[in-house]
Amino acid sequence: MKQFKTTEKVLNGNRYFIRPFPAFVSANLSGEISAIILPVLSSAMQRLPDAVKNGNESILDVDVSVVAPALSNGLSSLSGDKVEALLKKILINHNNISVQLEGERDAKALTEDLANELFCEDVQDMFVLAWEVIRVNYAGFFKKLGSLSGGVLDAFLQKANPS
Numbered sequence: 515m516k517q518f519k520t521t522e523k524v525l526n527g528n529r530y531f532i533r534p535f536p537a538f539v540s541a542n543l544s545g546e547i548s549a550i551i552l553p554v555l556s557s558a559m560q561r562l563p564d565a566v567k568n569g570n571e572s573i574l575d576v577d578v579s580v581v582a583p584a585l586s587n588g589l590s591s592l593s594g595d596k597v598e599a600l601l602k603k604i605l606i607n608h609n610n611i612s613v614q615l616e617g618e619r620d621a622k623a624l625t626e627d628l629a630n631e632l633f634c635e636d637v638q639d640m641f642v643l644a645w646e647v648i649r650v651n652y653a654g655f656f657k658k659l660g661s662l663s664g665g666v667l668d669a670f671l672q673k674a675n676p677s
Contacts, residue, residue, distance in 0.1 A: 523646045525639045527616035528632065530624070532650050539608055540651050546600055547648060550592070604644045605629060611647070
């Protein structure tokens with residue numbers, strides 16, 4: 515079942531297991547996610563066209579180091595309360611992430627307390643993990659957007675950053 519397929523991401527020696535959201539949760543969050551992704555695309559135009567041309571199938575396949583500055587810029591337009599609420603929805607509210615701490619055998623659900631401990635003094639990794647959750651849940655949307663007749667994503671990239 516797709517809903518139980520996990521994607522692994524290692525950050526600071528900890529192994530995260532990300533499961534897709536249920537369909538209705540994903541649909542519910544899509545508006546909030548789009549409100550962040552679209553400004554990220556706009557602020558990343560200088561680097562994204564080359565990254566997309568380098569064989570990435572989807573905008574979400576681009577390495578997180580390419581989009582990190584743009585993600586930060588996109589989030590800067592939101593209030594801290596909105597960023598916190600969205601991160602909680604993406605990372606902990608739906609029990610879609612487990613973490614195997616470095617040196618331990620068993621994984622445990624990522625809770626608010628555990629997230630606070632793991633990302634205290636290293637909040638950037640929380641954003642990296644959130645990006646990975648977005649990739650797991652919405653990559654298909656951006657692949658389809660880019661392959662629509664006329665190449666909607668290509669046109670958007672070209673208009674925003676003419677060569």
